[in-house]
Amino acid sequence: MITFKQLDAIYWVSELGGFEAAANKLHTTQSAISKRIQELEETFGVPLFDRSRRSARLTDKGLEVLALGKDLLERRDHLVERISDESVIQSQFRIGVTELTGITWLPQLIARIRERFPRLRIEPSIELSSELYSKLEHDQLDMIIVPDVFSDARFISQPLKSVENVWMAAHGTVPEGRTLTLQELTELTVLSQGSHSGTGLICERWLLQHGARMRNTLVSNYLLAQVGLTLSGAGISYLPRHCMQFLVDRKMLQILPTTESLPLVQYSAFYRADRQAGLTATIAELAESTCNFNQLYFDRLPTTE
Secondary structure, three states: OOOHHHHHHHHHHHHHOOHHHHHHHOOOOHHHHHHHHHHHHHHHOOOOEOOOOOOOOEOHHHHHHHHHHHHHHHHHHHHHHHHOOHHHOOOEEEEEEOHHHHHHOHHHHHHHHHHHOOOOEEEEEEOOHHHHHHHHHOOOOOEEEEEOOOOOOOEEEEEEEEEOEEEEEEOOOOOOOOOEOHHHHOOOEEEEOOOOOHHHHHHHHHHHHOOOOOOEEEEOOOHHHHHHHHHOOOOEEEEEOOOOHHHHHOOOEEEOOEOOOOOOEEEEEEEEOOOOHHHHHHHHHHHHHHOOOOOOHHHOOOOOO
16 A cells, blocks of 8 residues: 655655765654555565665656656645645745845744644744755755845745845945945955845845946855954945944944945745645745845844943
8 A cells, every 4th residue: 555655755765866965854764665666566566766776766657656656745735735734734944034034024934834833843944045046956954044045936026125235344444425436445445245145146236237347345144244354344335224323323333325226126925836835935935024134133132221
């Protein structure tokens, strides 16, 4: 008799490229995965994997079983999500975000997800946009929240909010009231997030479009490090205006008016079109209604006297 555990095994071995990866995904052992595949092969009386190769490669019959099995698994997931009460859905949900989301509204989103799905195990990850995209592509994450710089028909995109970035420097770097041209900016040391960051990529493209080539650039992959270097006077930087306003109010940073405004950075929630559309789509909607880049999370916490 064919079981969903066996179909899960052949699907994830094929999807992730190996028995060990499938075992990790399904929270079991490699020997258990091998046994499930062997049971399927005994049921059908044909080999499903070509064992003459080092990698896990399906035979023609294996591909046929995979295609039919995938359809059954999707129907199972749809049935569970359609019929089950949200409070009893038990699974893991892996969500990846960039640093800005992590220090602003990610805690509120997690709280809302737990309130809606109390038995759902949430596994957050904070990384660079390019790393998050790669993990979503390889099914190591269920959803990512990143700047909208990716276009891929395999993924569904749920638009969230935009972030306004402005040039900032340590207070007193430039006389108050002075407006800088892009040419003047190119003569200063610029602290950049680099092309592995969605925001960094957008700003790099924008500068190139305006013919601005920065002479001295220091690349930081981490937003908080970028803020710290800016505060130290190491250079100027583009930073999210609203959540960093408290540093401007305290005269630790200053906003540098420029003749050309930086582009808004649109954020979106991305998820694979072939993965648990019901649950993931609901969480994407929660992200849309929760999204707020205007204030750092620790700045929202009540103070104690």
